[in-house]
Amino acid sequence: MSSSLTCTKLTLFTIAGVIIQTIGLSLFVYGFFPVKPALSGFSGPESFRAPTCNSAHNQSERDLPPDQLKALYEELSGIPSFDRLVLMVIDGLPAEFVLGKDHQPPSKALMEAMPYIQSLLANGAAIGYHAKAAPPTVTMPRLKAIVSGAIGGFLDVAFNFNTQALLDDNLLGQFLKFGWKMVMLGDETWLKLFPGLFIRHDGVSSFFVKDTVQVDQNVSRHLVDELSRDDWDLLILHYLGLDHVGHIGGRNSILMAPKLLEMDEVVKMIHTSIIMNQENGQGETLLVIVSDHGMTENGNHGGSSYEETDSLALFVGLRNRISDYASYNLNTVSQVDIAPTLALLFGVPIPKNNVGVLISGTFESFTDDQQLKALELNSWQLLRLLQAQLPGLSCENSPCDSFSHDQGSRKSKCNGNMEIVVCCLYRNAAVLHNSWKSKDVSRSYSREDYSSIVAAYYEFLKTASEWLSRRVTDKPVNLLAFGVAAMLLSCLILLCLIFHICKEFYFRETQHFDSISGKYTWNLAETFILGVMLILVISMGSSSMVEEEQYIWHFVTSTLDLLLLRKTMQSLPAGKSRSSFRLYNGTKKIGFQMCSIFVLVISGRTLRGWHQGGVNWTYLPDISKWLEHAGSNYIKFIRLTSGLLMITLCLFALSLLGLRRKLVVVVGFSFLASGLLVLQHVMLYQENAFVSSSCSATLWVQIIFAVLGIATIGTFMALPWLMPICESKMYSGHDSHMSTSVPIEIQKKYPLLELKDSLFVTGWAYMFCWCLLQLLLQQSINSVPILLLLVQIFAIMIYSSYWGLHHKQWVEIAALYYLGMAGHFALGNSNTLATIDVAGAFIHGYVHLNEGHKLSRNSSECRFWTSSQDYACISLSSSTGREFHSLDCIHRCIAVDEESSICLECLFPKVPVCLCDNCVRLYRCIFCGWNHDLFIYGAGPPEKDAGLLWY
Structure with missing residues (x-):
C-alpha cells in the first residue's frame, strides 16, 4: 500500500520538530530563568571612595597584609568597628515568636519560652527587626542573602539540594582578608558555601528533619569550649532543631516551647560569657541572632506568604541602649539589609552585589558624622551597582559625577526615567551632605539639617534597592516570545504528524470499518x-x-x-x-x-x-x-x-x-x-x-x-x-x-x-x-x-x-x-x-x-x-x-511520560512550558512506536489484517 507519509518523511519531520522544540525550549528557559547580572570580584579600598569614571583599583592597597589593610579601612571609613562577631542562626524561627505581630506582643506562652531574650529587649540591650526574606524561602539562598546582600533567583531552590561554593563577594570573604579566623557549628550548608574557610567546624545535615534533639546538641556541646577560646574572630552557630520541629508538628507542636527555651538558654550563655565580659582583652563582641525564614502553620516553608518571609534580625551588644523598646521591635527591614549593616559595623567593604540598605537603628551610638559617612558608603556601593545595570549611568553617559561635586544646597524634584530619578536623588543627598561638611567647620548646622540629609540618603537608597531587587526577576520578553513561537511551530508539526498517523491507521482499510462506521463518532x-x-x-x-x-x-x-x-x-x-x-x-x-x-x-x-x-x-x-x-x-x-x-x-x-x-x-x-x-x-x-x-x-x-x-x-x-x-x-x-x-x-x-x-x-x-x-x-x-x-x-x-x-x-x-x-x-x-x-x-x-x-x-x-x-x-x-498496535503504544507512552512533567509540577511552581512538555513527550512516543513495531516484527510476522502502522 502506498502512503503519502513514508518512513523517511516521518523521520525528517520528527527530527525537525525535535530540533525546533529544543531551540524554543532553550530560548524560553534562558529567558524565564535569566542569569542574574552581578559584578565579579571583591570590593576593596575603592569602595570607601566616591565612584568616578577615572577611579582605578590600586593593587598595592589590595595586597596589603591583614593588619595594615584593616587599619587602612578604618582610616578611610572613619567608623569605629567591633572586633568579634557571633552569628547565631535559628533555622525557621518566625520573627513574630520574638517580636509579636500587628502591634501586639508575642503570646504569653512564647514570652515565657524565651524569658532572657525578652528581658534583653525590654531593657534596651537588644534591637529586634522583622527581616523580610525574599522567596524562595529555603535555607541556602537565604544564607547567601545574609552574607552577600544579594537576592537569589528561583533556581536557587534546586541548588539548595546540591549547594555549591559561593564565589560572589560576601562578608566572610572580606573577613578572611582581614585575617579573621572563623569557626562554624551547625548546618553543613555553610561548609558547602565556604569550603576550607573555617579553622574548626562540626557540620550536621539539615534534611534529617525527624531529628530534633541531636542536631542541636551537636552544636551546643562545643559551645562552652568555644566561648572560652580567644583564637576565633567569627563564630557561626546554626541551629536546625526548631525548623525540624516545625516540619514534623507545625507551629503549634508540643516541642516548640521547649525548643524555644533551649535557644533562649544558648543566647543567655553567649551573652553572659562574652557580651557582658568585654574587659577580657578580646575586644568588643557583637551577637547577631537571625533566622533564614519563617514557617507556615504546618511548619513548611518555601513560598512568599507573610508567615514564611517573616524572619528575625536581633542585635545584641550594640553600644547604644534603646530606650523606646516598642518602636524598634515593630520595625520591618529586608533580610538583605543585614549584609551592609554588618559590613559597616565591622569596618569591611560592602559586598559588590549588595542591594540592601543600612539599618539605621544599629548606628544610634555613633556620631552624626559617622552615621552620615555610613549612609554615604552605602550610597556609593549601590550607585556602582546601578551603573553596571543602567546604560544611562555608565561612565560615558553618567550625569551623576558632576552632581556629587555640586556645593549648592538646593534640593530639586526628581522626575523622568530611572536614570534621571536615581541621579537626581543621589545628587540631592550628596548636595546636602557636602553642605553639611562645609557647615561642620563653622559648627553652624542644625538638627533639622541632619534629619534632611538622612531622609535624602534613605530616599535614594530605598529607590535604588527596590529597583535592583525587581531587576533580579525581570525577564527578557524577546527571548520568551521567540521561545514560545518556536514551540508553537513545533506543535503544528506534531499535530500534522499525529493527524497523518491516525488517518493512515484508521482509514487504510475502509472496507474493514464499514460495519462499524459509527465507531468513531x-x-x-x-x-x-x-x-x-x-x-x-x-x-x-x-x-x-x-x-x-x-x-x-x-x-x-x-x-x-x-x-x-x-x-x-x-x-x-x-x-x-x-x-x-x-x-x-x-x-x-x-x-x-x-x-x-x-x-x-x-x-x-x-x-x-x-x-x-x-x-x-x-x-x-x-x-x-x-x-x-x-x-x-x-x-x-x-x-x-x-x-x-x-x-x-x-x-x-x-x-x-x-x-x-x-x-x-x-x-x-x-x-x-x-x-x-x-x-x-x-x-x-x-x-x-x-x-x-x-x-x-x-x-x-x-x-x-x-x-x-x-x-x-x-x-x-x-x-x-x-x-x-x-x-x-x-x-x-x-x-x-x-x-x-x-x-x-x-x-x-x-x-x-x-x-x-x-x-x-x-x-x-x-x-x-x-x-x-x-x-x-x-x-x-x-x-x-x-x-x-x-x-x-x-x-x-x-x-x-x-x-x-x-x-x-x-x-x-x-x-x-x-x-x-x-x-x-x-x-x-x-x-x-x-x-x-x-x-x-x-x-x-x-x-x-x-x-x-x-x-x-x-x-x-x-x-x-x-x-x-x-x-x-x-x-x-x-x-x-484488540491488537497491540503502534497507536496503543503511543497512548501508553503518553501516559507514562506524563509522569515526568507532573513530578516536576509537584516540586516547582508552574511555568508556561506546557506546549514544549507535551510536544517532547509525544515526539518520544513516536520513537517508542517505531521500537514497538520493530519488536513485534522481530518476534514474528504479523497477520495481514494486523499489519504494522508504518509499513
Missing part, C-alpha cells in the same frame, strides 16, 4: 475532554487560578464521572429492562460500570474534602483537621485499617488470575509480608512520631525497604520468564481472569497474549509497593486518601474493561490523568513550595536516597496514577481482543 464525554484542555490553558494565565488549581481538577474529575455515568445509562436496553439490570442476562457489564462510577464519585468527593488545599483557604475546616483534633489514637486506628484494606484489595486483584498459578501465590505472599511489616512499623512508632528516627525505627524501615525492593524487582524481572507461555495450557478456559475470555480466533492470532497476565501481576505489584511506601512516607493523616486512590484505580479498570470495542483509549488516559491530578491536591499538595513535606523523606540512614524519597512523597499520587495507565490499556486490550 464523538460523544459528550470526549468533547468535554477536549474542552478541558482549553480551560486549563486559560486558567494558567491567572495567578489566582494557579494558586487554587485544585478546584479545577476536582470539578473536571466530577464532571467527567457524571458524563461517563450518563453514557453508561444511555446504553441500557429499552423497555422493562431499564428498571432491572438483569446482570446474568446481558446487562451485567452495565451494572459493573455504574457501580464503578459511583465508587469514583464517592471516593472523589471524600478526597475533595480531606484537605483544604491551595494557598488562600487552608484555614477552612476539613476532614484531616477534624481527625487531628480528635487525637492520635483515631488516626492510628484509621491508618491501620487503611493498610489492611490495601492488602486485601491487592490480594483480591491478584486472585483474579486463579489460585492454580503458584507464581501469583508467591508474589501475593511476598507483598502480604511487606504489608504486615509496614503495619507493625505503624503500631510501634506512630504513637510518638518524634522518636521515629531512632536506631530501631531506622533499622525497621530499612528491612521494609529491602523486602519491598526484593519483591518488586523480583516480580518485574522474573515473572515474564517464569510464567509459562504455552498456548494450549494458558487458554484452556479455566482461568477466571478477563484475559482468558478472549475468543479462540484471537488466541490463535496472538500467541503472546499470555504476556498480558504477567504484566497484570507486575502492574499490581508496582502499585501495591507504591501504596506501602506512601504509608511510610506520607503523613499519618493521609492513609485514607492513599487507600481511596487505590480503590479508584481498581474502579476505573473495571469500568474500562467493559467499555467495549467502541472505546477510545485516549478517553481512558484522560480520565486517569484527571484522577491523578485531583489525587495530588487531595493529599494536601499545592503549587507552592510551602507544601513540600520533607519530614517523611528522611526515615532511614541513607543520605543519597533522601531526595528520591522527597520526590516520591510529594509526587506519589501522580506517579501512582500514571503508572497505572499502561496496565489499564493492557487490561482493556485483553478484555476486548
Whole structure:
C-alpha cells in the first residue's frame, strides 16, 4: 500500500520538530530563568571612595597584609568597628515568636519560652527587626542573602539540594582578608558555601528533619569550649532543631516551647560569657541572632506568604541602649539589609552585589558624622551597582559625577526615567551632605539639617534597592516570545504528524470499518475532554487560578464521572429492562460500570474534602483537621485499617488470575509480608512520631525497604520468564481472569497474549509497593486518601474493561490523568513550595536516597496514577481482543511520560512550558512506536489484517 507519509518523511519531520522544540525550549528557559547580572570580584579600598569614571583599583592597597589593610579601612571609613562577631542562626524561627505581630506582643506562652531574650529587649540591650526574606524561602539562598546582600533567583531552590561554593563577594570573604579566623557549628550548608574557610567546624545535615534533639546538641556541646577560646574572630552557630520541629508538628507542636527555651538558654550563655565580659582583652563582641525564614502553620516553608518571609534580625551588644523598646521591635527591614549593616559595623567593604540598605537603628551610638559617612558608603556601593545595570549611568553617559561635586544646597524634584530619578536623588543627598561638611567647620548646622540629609540618603537608597531587587526577576520578553513561537511551530508539526498517523491507521482499510462506521463518532464525554484542555490553558494565565488549581481538577474529575455515568445509562436496553439490570442476562457489564462510577464519585468527593488545599483557604475546616483534633489514637486506628484494606484489595486483584498459578501465590505472599511489616512499623512508632528516627525505627524501615525492593524487582524481572507461555495450557478456559475470555480466533492470532497476565501481576505489584511506601512516607493523616486512590484505580479498570470495542483509549488516559491530578491536591499538595513535606523523606540512614524519597512523597499520587495507565490499556486490550498496535503504544507512552512533567509540577511552581512538555513527550512516543513495531516484527510476522502502522 502506498502512503503519502513514508518512513523517511516521518523521520525528517520528527527530527525537525525535535530540533525546533529544543531551540524554543532553550530560548524560553534562558529567558524565564535569566542569569542574574552581578559584578565579579571583591570590593576593596575603592569602595570607601566616591565612584568616578577615572577611579582605578590600586593593587598595592589590595595586597596589603591583614593588619595594615584593616587599619587602612578604618582610616578611610572613619567608623569605629567591633572586633568579634557571633552569628547565631535559628533555622525557621518566625520573627513574630520574638517580636509579636500587628502591634501586639508575642503570646504569653512564647514570652515565657524565651524569658532572657525578652528581658534583653525590654531593657534596651537588644534591637529586634522583622527581616523580610525574599522567596524562595529555603535555607541556602537565604544564607547567601545574609552574607552577600544579594537576592537569589528561583533556581536557587534546586541548588539548595546540591549547594555549591559561593564565589560572589560576601562578608566572610572580606573577613578572611582581614585575617579573621572563623569557626562554624551547625548546618553543613555553610561548609558547602565556604569550603576550607573555617579553622574548626562540626557540620550536621539539615534534611534529617525527624531529628530534633541531636542536631542541636551537636552544636551546643562545643559551645562552652568555644566561648572560652580567644583564637576565633567569627563564630557561626546554626541551629536546625526548631525548623525540624516545625516540619514534623507545625507551629503549634508540643516541642516548640521547649525548643524555644533551649535557644533562649544558648543566647543567655553567649551573652553572659562574652557580651557582658568585654574587659577580657578580646575586644568588643557583637551577637547577631537571625533566622533564614519563617514557617507556615504546618511548619513548611518555601513560598512568599507573610508567615514564611517573616524572619528575625536581633542585635545584641550594640553600644547604644534603646530606650523606646516598642518602636524598634515593630520595625520591618529586608533580610538583605543585614549584609551592609554588618559590613559597616565591622569596618569591611560592602559586598559588590549588595542591594540592601543600612539599618539605621544599629548606628544610634555613633556620631552624626559617622552615621552620615555610613549612609554615604552605602550610597556609593549601590550607585556602582546601578551603573553596571543602567546604560544611562555608565561612565560615558553618567550625569551623576558632576552632581556629587555640586556645593549648592538646593534640593530639586526628581522626575523622568530611572536614570534621571536615581541621579537626581543621589545628587540631592550628596548636595546636602557636602553642605553639611562645609557647615561642620563653622559648627553652624542644625538638627533639622541632619534629619534632611538622612531622609535624602534613605530616599535614594530605598529607590535604588527596590529597583535592583525587581531587576533580579525581570525577564527578557524577546527571548520568551521567540521561545514560545518556536514551540508553537513545533506543535503544528506534531499535530500534522499525529493527524497523518491516525488517518493512515484508521482509514487504510475502509472496507474493514464499514460495519462499524459509527465507531468513531464523538460523544459528550470526549468533547468535554477536549474542552478541558482549553480551560486549563486559560486558567494558567491567572495567578489566582494557579494558586487554587485544585478546584479545577476536582470539578473536571466530577464532571467527567457524571458524563461517563450518563453514557453508561444511555446504553441500557429499552423497555422493562431499564428498571432491572438483569446482570446474568446481558446487562451485567452495565451494572459493573455504574457501580464503578459511583465508587469514583464517592471516593472523589471524600478526597475533595480531606484537605483544604491551595494557598488562600487552608484555614477552612476539613476532614484531616477534624481527625487531628480528635487525637492520635483515631488516626492510628484509621491508618491501620487503611493498610489492611490495601492488602486485601491487592490480594483480591491478584486472585483474579486463579489460585492454580503458584507464581501469583508467591508474589501475593511476598507483598502480604511487606504489608504486615509496614503495619507493625505503624503500631510501634506512630504513637510518638518524634522518636521515629531512632536506631530501631531506622533499622525497621530499612528491612521494609529491602523486602519491598526484593519483591518488586523480583516480580518485574522474573515473572515474564517464569510464567509459562504455552498456548494450549494458558487458554484452556479455566482461568477466571478477563484475559482468558478472549475468543479462540484471537488466541490463535496472538500467541503472546499470555504476556498480558504477567504484566497484570507486575502492574499490581508496582502499585501495591507504591501504596506501602506512601504509608511510610506520607503523613499519618493521609492513609485514607492513599487507600481511596487505590480503590479508584481498581474502579476505573473495571469500568474500562467493559467499555467495549467502541472505546477510545485516549478517553481512558484522560480520565486517569484527571484522577491523578485531583489525587495530588487531595493529599494536601499545592503549587507552592510551602507544601513540600520533607519530614517523611528522611526515615532511614541513607543520605543519597533522601531526595528520591522527597520526590516520591510529594509526587506519589501522580506517579501512582500514571503508572497505572499502561496496565489499564493492557487490561482493556485483553478484555476486548484488540491488537497491540503502534497507536496503543503511543497512548501508553503518553501516559507514562506524563509522569515526568507532573513530578516536576509537584516540586516547582508552574511555568508556561506546557506546549514544549507535551510536544517532547509525544515526539518520544513516536520513537517508542517505531521500537514497538520493530519488536513485534522481530518476534514474528504479523497477520495481514494486523499489519504494522508504518509499513
